[in-house]
Amino acid sequence: MIRVLAIGECMIELTHRGADELSLGCAGDTFNTATYLSRVTTPEQVQVDYLTLLGDDHYSDRILTAMRAEGLGTDRIRRVPAAQPGLYLVRTDEHGERSFTYYRSQSAARGLFDEDSGEDPDFGGYDVVYLSAISLQILTARARKRLGAALVRFRDGGGRVAFDSNYRPAGWRDAAEAAEHVRELWELAAIGLPTFSDEQALFADPDPEPTVDRLRGAGVADVAVKDGAQGCVVFDGTRVVRLPAVPVEAVVDSTAAGDAFDAAYLAGRLTGAEPVAAARQAQDLAATVIRHPGAIVDDSILPKRG
16 A cells, blocks of 8 residues: 655635535645545555644534545644634636635644644655645745755655645745745655646746656656646656647636646556556546536546546
């Protein structure tokens, strides 16, 4: 069994079902990936744990219940008295593209790795640690340093870091600050799962193929670059391969498409699939997710486990 630890923030998601109607769920980029990874693998193949901070309120209880229902391990989650999770609203246009409004400045997860416990983060016992640039974005400067040091120890001990440079300008001082921290993570990562538009915004890559080359030059051995409607670009072990997107008649909601791709690609690679086969599985899952509303779709429409 492969043990995976996902790090980040899970929030309360309010999604428009109409102009004045909202549905409530739980979501967040690394949580979405952790959930889909748990869904498309069996417990005998992969065990996924989640690491974050939550409050002690009703909505934090709801998030924990949702995680446990998905088979995610929650022993690494600490509850913070009198705190609460972040919240965001999703509005989707007629083309399935979404926009977000966040209320998360007081989220408990912003204190992750910044506690004065005197204990440094330790990821011993895991095979893979998965995180994103949003995981970094919510942290204080002190916490980022502590996390970085822990990831170095984890890598040096034989663990693999999987990273998605999920770039959201809000929350960073500027693009240069984001690029600095993303670059540092790429130097630690073994598995790279970026979206091309994010890498282009941060590093001015002209197209995805140079993105693959740059990440491999930084030491990232396993790279799959998401490129939206253009498909994806993956390094198959000897060369760079572009795979066309899976045709979709109508995009209902593109929320979590990249998160689902990451999950299925990791599932494939961790259970022995070659990079191109894993990328095709990832595209199939992402294409399924975008045909339905919300970040976490009904489990019954997903591919069977194993």
